[in-house]
Structure formats: C-alpha cells, structure tokens
Amino acid sequence: MDIFGSFALLLAFLAAVYAFVAGIVGIVTRRVLLTKSARNAGMATFGLITLAVATLEYFFFTDNFSLAYVAAHSNRALPLYYKFSSLWAGQEGSLLWWSWLLSIYVFLALFLNRRRHPELMPYVGVTLAGVQIFFLTLNNFVASPFHVMAAADSAGVMHVARLSEGTGLNPLLQYPEMVIHPPMLYLGYTGFTIPFAFAMAALLGRYPGEKWIHITRRWTMVAWCFQGIGVLLGAHWAYAVLGWGGYWAWDPVENAALLPWITGTAFLHSVMMQEKRGMMKVWNVWLVFVTFMLCILGTSLTRTGIVSSVHAFAESNIGGYFFGFLALVLVVCLAAWYKNRDYLRSDNQLDSLVSRESSFLFNNLILLAACFAVLWGTLFPVISEWATGSKISVGPPFFNKVNVPIALFLLLLTGVGPLLAWRKTSVDALKRNFAWPLVGGLLAGAVAFALGWREFYPLVCLILSAFVTLTIVAEFYRGARVISARDGSNILTAVGELTMRNTRRYGGYIVHFAMVMIFIGITGSAFNRDIQKEMNIGDKLTIGPYTILCQNFDQPSTDNYESNRATLEVFRNGHSEMMLYPERRLFRTSQVTETIVAIESTVVHDLYVVYAGRTPDTNVPVIHAYLNPLVKWIWFGGIVLVLGTILAMIPDRRAALVLRAATDRPWADAAAASAVTAPLRHSSSDD
Amino acid sequence: MTEPRIVAGRIFGGRESRCGISRSTRQRRHPLNFSAVRAALIVAFVCSVLIPSSRADNTDRAKSLSKKVMCMCGGCNDTAGTCNHTGGAFSGPCDTAKAMQKEVDDRVNRGDSDDLILQSFVQEYGPTVLPDPPKKGFTWLVWIAPVALPVFALFLIWEVVRRWRRKQELAPAGGPPISADLLDRARREVDRNDE
Numbered sequence: 001m002d003i004f005g006s007f008a009l010l011l012a013f014l015a016a017v018y019a020f021v022a023g024i025v026g027i028v029t030r031r032v033l034l035t036k037s038a039r040n041a042g043m044a045t046f047g048l049i050t051l052a053v054a055t056l057e058y059f060f061f062t063d064n065f066s067l068a069y070v071a072a073h074s075n076r077a078l079p080l081y082y083k084f085s086s087l088w089a090g091q092e093g094s095l096l097w098w099s100w101l102l103s104i105y106v107f108l109a110l111f112l113n114r115r116r117h118p119e120l121m122p123y124v125g126v127t128l129a130g131v132q133i134f135f136l137t138l139n140n141f142v143a144s145p146f147h148v149m150a151a152a153d154s155a156g157v158m159h160v161a162r163l164s165e166g167t168g169l170n171p172l173l174q175y176p177e178m179v180i181h182p183p184m185l186y187l188g189y190t191g192f193t194i195p196f197a198f199a200m201a202a203l204l205g206r207y208p209g210e211k212w213i214h215i216t217r218r219w220t221m222v223a224w225c226f227q228g229i230g231v232l233l234g235a236h237w238a239y240a241v242l243g244w245g246g247y248w249a250w251d252p253v254e255n256a257a258l259l260p261w262i263t264g265t266a267f268l269h270s271v272m273m274q275e276k277r278g279m280m281k282v283w284n285v286w287l288v289f290v291t292f293m294l295c296i297l298g299t300s301l302t303r304t305g306i307v308s309s310v311h312a313f314a315e316s317n318i319g320g321y322f323f324g325f326l327a328l329v330l331v332v333c334l335a336a337w338y339k340n341r342d343y344l345r346s347d348n349q350l351d352s353l354v355s356r357e358s359s360f361l362f363n364n365l366i367l368l369a370a371c372f373a374v375l376w377g378t379l380f381p382v383i384s385e386w387a388t389g390s391k392i393s394v395g396p397p398f399f400n401k402v403n404v405p406i407a408l409f410l411l412l413l414t415g416v417g418p419l420l421a422w423r424k425t426s427v428d429a430l431k432r433n434f435a436w437p438l439v440g441g442l443l444a445g446a447v448a449f450a451l452g453w454r455e456f457y458p459l460v461c462l463i464l465s466a467f468v469t470l471t472i473v474a475e476f477y478r479g480a481r482v483i484s485a486r487d488g489s490n491i492l493t494a495v496g497e498l499t500m501r502n503t504r505r506y507g508g509y510i511v512h513f514a515m516v517m518i519f520i521g522i523t524g525s526a527f528n529r530d531i532q533k534e535m536n537i538g539d540k541l542t543i544g545p546y547t548i549l550c551q552n553f554d555q556p557s558t559d560n561y562e563s564n565r566a567t568l569e570v571f572r573n574g575h576s577e578m579m580l581y582p583e584r585r586l587f588r589t590s591q592v593t594e595t596i597v598a599i600e601s602t603v604v605h606d607l608y609v610v611y612a613g614r615t616p617d618t619n620v621p622v623i624h625a626y627l628n629p630l631v632k633w634i635w636f637g638g639i640v641l642v643l644g645t646i647l648a649m650i651p652d653r654r655a656a657l658v659l660r661a662a663t664d665r666p667w668a669d670a671a672a673a674s675a676v677t678a679p680l681r682h683s684s685s686d687d
Numbered sequence: 688m689t690e691p692r693i694v695a696g697r698i699f700g701g702r703e704s705r706c707g708i709s710r711s712t713r714q715r716r717h718p719l720n721f722s723a724v725r726a727a728l729i730v731a732f733v734c735s736v737l738i739p740s741s742r743a744d745n746t747d748r749a750k751s752l753s754k755k756v757m758c759m760c761g762g763c764n765d766t767a768g769t770c771n772h773t774g775g776a777f778s779g780p781c782d783t784a785k786a787m788q789k790e791v792d793d794r795v796n797r798g799d800s801d802d803l804i805l806q807s808f809v810q811e812y813g814p815t816v817l818p819d820p821p822k823k824g825f826t827w828l829v830w831i832a833p834v835a836l837p838v839f840a841l842f843l844i845w846e847v848v849r850r851w852r853r854k855q856e857l858a859p860a861g862g863p864p865i866s867a868d869l870l871d872r873a874r875r876e877v878d879r880n881d882e
C-alpha cells in the first residue's frame with residue numbers, strides 16, 4: 001500500500017516535469033496541442049497527489065504503524081479527527097500537504113482559465129509546474145512520508161516492521177483549531193503561488209494591458225484571506241492552548257506567517273493604482289514576487305531550525321533545498337524583470353501629494369516598513385551571529401517598540417486614504433470629509449482620558465479607531481443618502497444597494513473596520529492583569545470584578561490522556577456567575593502535558609484561568625488567573641475581515657447586469673460580453 | 688497608604704504642631720522619653736508603611752525586570768518573567784526561568800539598581816539574555832534600520848514625485864485652448880465622481 005502512495009507521488013513529479021518542459025517547448029514552437037498537453041499534465045498532478053494523500057490518510061486511519069511517519073505522529077487511541085490532522089503534524093506530511101493544496105490551486109487556475117487568456121496561460125502553467133517540481137522533489141527524494149520501518153532478521157535480511165503502537169500526536173496539536181489552522185495557513189502560503197505565476201507569465205509573455213492584474217487581484221484576495229484566517233486561528237490557538245495569557249509572542253514562525261500577509265495587503269492596495277492610473281507596474285510585479293518569496297522563506301524558517309522557535313519542526317538538512325530554491329526564484333524574477341522592464345513603464349505620474357495615489361504610496365511604504373521591521377528583527381540574531389560571532393536575542397519588546405508606531409500610522413492612513421480623491425484633493429473636500437470624524441476621534445480620546453486612560457499608545461489607538469470608524473460610517477452614509485433620496489428607499493436598504501453596487505469598495509471598507517476591531521482588541525492588552533495563587537479547596541482569589549472559589553480537584557481520564565482538573569466557582573458582585581474547569585492533561589503515549597485553559601469571554605474582557613499544576617515543593621495546586629480586556633474584539637474582527645473579503649470578491653451588481661444584458665443579445669458571444677464588461681467594471685470600480 | 692504618610696508629615700514636617708502637643712508641654716511631661724517615643728513612632732512608621740510598600744514596589748520591579756531577561760533554557764524563546772513552559776509536570780516558569788526570577792528577586796531586595804541587575808545577567812549569559820538588543824556597536828543596526836530605511840524610502844518617493852511634477856510643468860499642453868467655464872465644470876464633475 002505504501003508503494004501505491006510513493007508511486008502516485010513519483011507520477012505527480014513526472015507530470016509536473018512534463019508540464020514544465022512541454023509547456024516551454026509549446027511556447028517556443030507555438031504548438032497549441034503541446035501547450036494543451038502540458039496544461040492537462042499540470043491538472044493531473046492534483047489527482048495524483050490526492051491519491052498519495054489518501055494513501056497516507058488510510059495508513060493513519062487503519063493504525064498501520066509500518067510507516068515511520070505514521071508511527072511518529074499517531075497512536076491507536078487518537079480520536080479520528082486528530083488522525084486526519086496528523087497528516088501535517090510533521091515535516092514530511094506537512095510538505096505533502098503543501099503540495100496537495102498547491103495542486104488544488106494549480107488545477108483550479110488551469111481548469112477555470114482553460115478557454116481564456118490563451119497567450120497568458122501557457123506561461124502560467126510553466127511557472128506553476130516549476131514550483132510544483134520543487135515541492136514534489138522534496139516529497140519524493142528528500143522528505144518522503146512513505147518510508148517504511150524495517151528491521152533486520154538474524155540472517156541480516158531486512159523486513160518491514162509494523163509497530164503495534166505509535167508515539168502519538170504532539171499534545172499541543174490535539175486541539176480542534178489545529179485541525180483548521182494549518183490548512184488555512186497553508187492555503188494562504190500556497191495560494192500566493194497563483195498571483196506569482198500570473199505576474200511572471202504577464203512579464204515573460206509581455207501580456208498587453210492590465211488584464212493580468214484583474215485576474216491576479218482575486219486570487220491574491222483568496223490567498224490573503226486564508227493567510228489572515230490562518231494567522232488569527234494560530235493566535236487563538238496560542239491563546240487557548242499555551243496558557244500564557246497572550247496570543248502573539250513575536251515568535252519567528254508567527255512572524256514568518258505575517259510577512260506575506262503584509263506584502264499581500266500592500267499589493268491589494270497598490271494594484272488599484274495600476275488599474276485606475278496605469279502606475280506602479282514595477283512595484284506591483286515586485287510585490288507579488290516578494291510575497292511569494294516570503295512564503296518560501298516562511299516555510300523554510302519553520303523547517304530549517306536557523307531561528308529558534310516553539311513551532312519549528314525537527315532540524316533537518318532540508319534548509320539547503322529551500323534556500324537554493326529561494327535563490328533560484330530571486331534570479332528568475334530579476335532576469336524576467338530586467339529583460340522586460342520596458343513593459344512595466346507607467347502610463348501616468350503622481351499629480352499631487354494630497355491624493356488617493358499618494359495615500360496608497362504611503363500605505364505601501366508603511367506596510368513594507370512593518371514587513372521589513374518584522375523580518376529584520378526575526379533574522380537579526382542570525383545576522384549578528386554571522387557578522388560578530390556573538391548571538392543576541394530580539395524579543396517581543398523590540399517588535400512592540402518598532403511596530404506599534406508603524407501600526408498606528410497605518411491605522412491613520414486607513415481612515416485618511418479612502419477619503420482622498422484620485423489625482424488631487426481640494427481643501428474644501430478635505431474639510432468636508434475629515435471634520436466630523438476628527439472631532440469624533442478627539443471626543444473619544446477625551447472621554448477615555450477622563451476615564452483614566454493615561455498610556456500614550458492606547459489613547460492614540462482609541463482616537464484613531466474612532467476616527468477611522470467614523471470615516472467609514474460617513475462613507476456609507478453619504479452614498480446611501482444619495483440612493484435613498486433618488487429611490488425613496490430607507491437608509492438601510494440604500495446601504496445594501498450601495499454595497500452591492502460596488503462590492504469591492506464597500507467590502508474594502510468592511511475589511512478596514514475589521515482591522516479597527518482588531519486594533520481595539522490589541523489595545524486591550526495594555527490593561528491586562530494577572531494573579532497566580534496556590535489554592536486548596538475552599539480558597540478564594542480575586543481579580544477585577546471576579547472572585548474565584550476553589551471547589552474541587554479531580555482526575556478525569558480517557559484512553560488518550562490522564563487529566564488534573566480544577567472545579568472553580570466564579571462570583572461577581574457576590575453572585576455566583578459560572579463554573580470553570582481548567583485542566584492539565586498528561587498524554588499517555590508521549591507523557592507530555594497540555595493546558596486546557598478555561599476562558600469566560602465577554603465583549604469587555606476575558607476571564608482566563610489556567611490550572612498551572614502543583615508546586616513541586618508543596619504539592620499544592622496553583623491557579624493562574626488573567627483578566628484580559630477586549631480580546632474578543634480580535635476574534636470578531638477576524639470574522640468581519642473574512643466577511644468583508646468575501647463581499648469584495650463578489651462581482652458588482654451593476655457589472656453583473658451589464659454582463660447579462662450583453663449575453664442576452666443574440667449577436668453577443670462570450671468574448672464580446674467580456675469585452676463589454678471589462679472596461680465597464682474598470683470604470684465603475686471607484687476604489 | 689495615605690494615612691501613615693500624614694502621620695509621617697506630623698512627625699518630620701509639622702512645624703507648629705507635633706501630634707497636637709506643643710514642644711514645651713511635651714518636654715515638661717516626658718523630658719526623657721520623647722526621643723524614645725519618636726524613635727518608636729519612626730520604627731512603627733517604617734514597619735507599617737515603608738517596608739510593605741517597598742516590598743510591593745520590589746515585587747513589581749522584580750516582575751518587570753524578569754520580563755527584561757530572556758529565559759535561557761533554550762526552548763521557550765520567551766522572557767524569564769513570561770516563560771510558561773508547556774510540558775513536564777508543571778506548567779509555568781521552567782526551572783531555568785524560576786532560578787532567574789529568584790536571582791532577580793534577591794538582587795532587587797539587596798537594593799541593586801536595574802542596570803546592575805541586567806548587567807550581571809549579561810555577564811553571566813552574554814548579550815543574548817537581553818530581549819532588547821543593546822543599542823551599541825553592531826546591534827545598533829537592528830534599531831536603526833527599521834527607522835532609517837522607511838525614511839530613506841520616503842525621501843526617494845518625495846524625490847520621484849518632485850521630478851514627475853517638474854516634468855509635468857515643463858510639458859507643453861496640447862490641444863485647443865479650454866474655456867474657464869468648461870474647465871470649472873470639468874473640475875466639479877471630477878470632484879463629484881471622486882465622492
């Protein structure tokens with residue numbers, strides 16, 4: 001059975017090689033059949049890698065520990081859903097998972113465009129196949145998940161050894177979010193390959209116009225959204241499982257996941273400059289290239305052990321392959337750009353520094369500054385050791401000091417940018433658009449100050465959050481008022497109509513509001529409180545408005561783990577409010593413990609209680625309670641971010657109506673319809 | 688906290704009234720015992736106010752300082768004050784972090800300054816013990832670069848925009864002359880579209 005998986009992987013590798021070579025030959029010789037054949041081979045990789053993934057999952061579900069990978073990451077008592085997620089728990093499986101998700105994207109990109117963009121798609125296919133070859137090389141020849149366990153008998157003959165029990169899944173990964181978080185993050189990482197392939201294809205094929213930008217934007221939004229969900233789920237997992245009361249520790253691997261998301265954000269903004277004004281073409285191409293390279297860098301940081309991280313897989317020799325591939329990608333990008341740099345000449349130039357264009361420029365500058373600061377801080381220990389021989393640490397205080405002002409400036413631009421007009425903004429328009437939001441922001445700040453907020457950054461963040469929220473509300477209101485006055489509809493219906501007419505613009509505003517919510521949530525961390533106490537039954541501790549009474553300690557157990565659990569009654573203003581059951585689980589096979597935090601989450605604050613175990617000296621249970629304000633806003637913000645992104649991806653109602661009208665005409669064929677729609681959509685999107 | 692400080696003011700700073708009793712009366716009543724009373728009051732004040740207060744301050748200081756040194760266990764990549772090692776029988780600070788926290792406590796209670804305490808950790812473990820890289824020598828770069836690079840980029844953008852605008856000013860306007868009315872109408876329409 002393992003041979004079946006290995007063989008499917010090998011065939012996938014050969015199919016990718018064929019797609020790459022035949023694609024190039026097809027482009028050079030202009031043989032359509034060959035390019036079609038290459039495209040089909042590219043799509044076939046999806047089926048073949050799916051077979052390999054299904055084979056590995058079969059081994060997990062049947063507790064077949066003859067595979068070294070399965071024996072190292074599963075055990076019989078593991079619940080079924082964790083057996084499924086064990087697939088990506090280790091180096092080899094996660095690389096296979098990466099290849100599989102990439103192959104889904106490849107299949108979709110090639111299949112959905114099989115009758116479109118005939119000049120562009122062969123280049124896209126070749127680029128995608130090139131990336132696939134790299135990962136399938138790793139899957140087949142460097143880190144195969146299909147290695148069998150073997151033992152020699154007395155005659156020295158090797159036999160397949162099937163262990164009766166596996167080591168088990170890392171307990172930290174035995175949490176429902178760990179079934180979702182890695183796939184989301186990987187869908188982000190791998191998804192950025194598609195924009196990369198389209199950008200490279202447009203550059204190499206000198207594809208006329210800005211069409212590639214339209215195609216790329218939507219794929220980028222998909223990847224960006226998944227990456228965002230992945231990062232937030234990771235933060236939530238760290239919050240709910242690691243038991244340290246926080247959600248972001250500036251760990252190198254967390255940082256690595258954030259980097260492509262930041263450059264992706266920059267691209268999603270600067271792409272509008274190219275669509276509207278034909279500017280920033282070089283910049284956009286390089287943003288896509290850099291985003292892809294940061295994805296590769298991100299995954300290599302996890303896998304090579306060059307920076308110490310709690311997330312890292314076991315150190316291995318795989319780093320050389322990743323850095324070699326990264327260097328190759330950089331060389332190819334540089335060569336493609338240098339050869340075709342005249343193709344990227346701007347059509348227009350900046351007219352004024354007080355304009356939408358300049359706000360996008362600043363937005364990109366600030367985003368890249370944030371990206372650089374995070375990357376620089378992450379890699380500096382390695383650079384320092386290499387340059388001076390002495391290792392230094394770059395910890396959370398550095399990242400906070402550098403990134404908090406950058407993030408606040410970005411928040412300011414989130415409010416200012418959308419209100420500036422293209423080309424040039426008059427002073428009157430500035431006054432009209434900014435007066436009330438500014439007053440509202442300052443008022444919010446004054447109220448917070450009166451309530452005792454004295455810390456500088458939280459106060460600034462609150463003022464800016466109020467300012468940005470009001471600018472967004474004002475934007476919706478202004479547009480809806482016009483529709484309402486014209487149609488006689490009520491304002492809420494008008495808001496819906498307005499949003500559906502320009503989903504991209506108003507979806508974008510919702511995403512901005514989501515970011516405001518996330519910023520408010522992060523601001524709450526400035527007011528975190530915690531208390532740790534040894535508690536026997538009947539003891540109490542008080543934190544904020546809560547009093548926690550320790551009622552019991554017990555040891556519930558399952559086949560998979562033994563548990564130590566505290567039963568705590570929580571009082572508020574003298575009234576019993578709830579029961580909390582924080583736990584510590586000791587997993588039988590791995591003998592590793594995991595914290596199960598009890599969290600009572602409200603919009604105002606989280607009561608976060610950890611059963612920290614028993615003190616080694618006195619054997620008394622220790623309860624660590626935190627009161628973390630506003631954390632829920634971060635997770636709500638994540639949901640709003642996803643909704644806003646989905647909305648921004650839905651076609652405008654106006655464009656859909658035009659498309660339908662065009663296709664209804666007897667003389668109109670699909671090509672004509674798309675030709676009519678494209679410029680119309682282009683002119684209608686007033687982002 | 689406030690109450691004892693008022694008492695202290697009466698003892699040391701009260702000019703006209705010390706515990707509401709004039710000096711002469713007091714001297715008359717307890718000529719020999721006044722200094723003993725004062726000493727007792729001072730001791731009581733120190734015990735009841737200063738010591739608990741300084742203990743609380745020391746605890747806060749120690750807590751804050753322990754977040755300024757990395758846990759050197761090599762596994763958590765966290766500060767000694769926030770290390771919450773998962774795994775093992777006890778979650779929370781690992782033995783290394785606990786030892787470091789204790790050392791901070793001891794030194795704070797001994798009266799060492801923050802700098803001295805941090806310096807002693809640097810001597811023991813090297814600069815890697817500081818989560819904030821020192822702002823000197825090569826490690827200055829880690830602080831300077833995130834500021835210098837955006838500033839440089841901003842300068843570049845400014846320069847590029849300036850050149851573009853200069854080029855635009857020099858470029859001759861093509862086409863027939865446009866009347867002021869038409870130009871005004873066009874501007875209004877552009878403004879309206881932008882909204």
